[in-house]
Amino acid sequence: MRLPSARPSPREYRPQSRNGRSHHPSGTKSKDQDIPEHNHVAVILKEPLYHFLFAGLLVFLVFWLSTDSQNDIVISQAEVQRMSTMWESQWRRPPSKDELQRIIDLRIREEVLAREAITRGLIExxxxxxxxxxxxxxxxxxxxxxxxxxxxxxxxxxxxxNLDRYEIPAVVMFRHHYFSSDRRGAAALADAEREISTLIAIPTDQRELMGDTFHEGHDFEASLPRLARVFGDDFALALEDSITTASIGTVVGPIPSPYGAHIVELQHYVPKHLxxxxxxxxxxxxxxxxxxxxxxxxxxxxxxxxxxxxxxxxxxx
Structure with missing residues (x-):
């Protein structure tokens, strides 16, 4: 009786190629055999998990570095010089060594507190x-x-x-004779009209003030806008109209105002100009x-x- 010949177990059996190298039974190479050992790093770099871990590490490093730099306070020499110059401009002398140190300490205190306020969201x-x-x-x-x-x-x-911004308004110089409506009532304008003919008849260098005392005085040299603030807009407009038709030295009026009536002696006039x-x-x-x-x-x-x-x-x- 013939005994069956011994055959190698599947674990031991390896077909041999012509060159003597064994082949995988399935005819394919294993994963480890497909990639040389020195290319394992490339395989790792292709894995999404490693991408995620690397990105997390990078974010942590950036945050750590930025946090660390945010806690650095640097007072440059230029900043120290600027603070010293500001002190000197205020006190008319350079700061002493101790004074300069106090200035620097205050600057550091301000910076520390400001950064802490920002960190805590207090500026929101x-x-x-x-x-x-x-x-x-x-x-x-x-x-x-x-x-x-x-x-x-x-x-x-x-x-x-922008010419209107730089235009110099007209300036008029005059003396006025005031007739108060507070003292004379409705007769103020009539009294002024009666006195104007008398005033005109008197030579200019011999005229004396008539009427009542005015709280702002009797001799003016002012622009028309200022006169409007003192006597009112109607007075300033009427005076401007009189200037355009009358000559210097002329007596004009009476011109009414909120205070009463005014007889005006024109003395000088400078038109508005640029x-x-x-x-x-x-x-x-x-x-x-x-x-x-x-x-x-x-x-x-x-x-x-x-x-x-x-x-x-x-x-x-």
Missing amino acids: NDSVVRRRLAQKIENFESDVASMAEPSDETLIPYFES PALTSIRDQVLTDWRLSQVENTKDRFYTSIRDKYRVTVAGPSD
């Missing part, structure tokens, strides 16, 4: 702080405009487009710079406004 919904921050960023953006030095070719168009740009250049320059600052602020606001979605809740909301 604070209209004062919010308004100050808005002013600060506007001023930061407009600092260059406030220091601009334009040429006359730039200032002239601005000056010509000064030359050269005589008021500093004022025009200041106004031009202010306008540039406002324009810069408006342009800056317009450039950032569209970054924000604004919702204004209505009454029903």
Whole structure:
């Protein structure tokens, strides 16, 4: 009886190729055999789990570094010099060593408390702080405009487009004879009309005051706007009309006012006029710079406004 020949167990059986290398029974390579050992790092880097862990580690490092830097307070030499200069401008002398140290300590105290307030969210919904921050960023953006030095070719168009701002109003010099409605009642105007012919007949250098005492005095040299504030608008307008038709030295009136009636002796008159740009250049320059600052602020606001979605809740909301 023939015994069956011994065959290798499946674990031991490995078909041999012609070159003597064994093959996997299924004809395929294992995962470990497919990727060389030195490429295992590449496999790890392809795994989403490792991506997540790496991203978390990166976020933690960024947060840790930023938190650490936020707790650093650096007072630069330029800042120390600025504080020293401000002290000197106020007290007319440089600060002593101890005084400078106190200034620095106060600056550090302010910075520490301010940062802690921000950390605790105390600036939220604070209209004062919010308004100050808005002013600060506007001023930061407009600092260059406030220091601009334009040429006359730039200032002239601005000056010509704002002539009414620089026009010097007419100035009139006169003496008035006052007839008080408080003292004379309805007869004040009639008394003034009766006395005007007498006054005209007297030579200018021999005339004396007639009527009553006026609380603001009797001799004036003022612009028409100021006269309107003293005597009222109707008086100033009537006086201006009289000036256009009468000559200097003429007696005009009586002109009514809220206080009574006035006989006016015209002494001098300077019509309204526009000064030359050269005589008021500093004022025009200041106004031009202010306008540039406002324009810069408006342009800056317009450039950032569209970054924000604004919702204004209505009454029903």
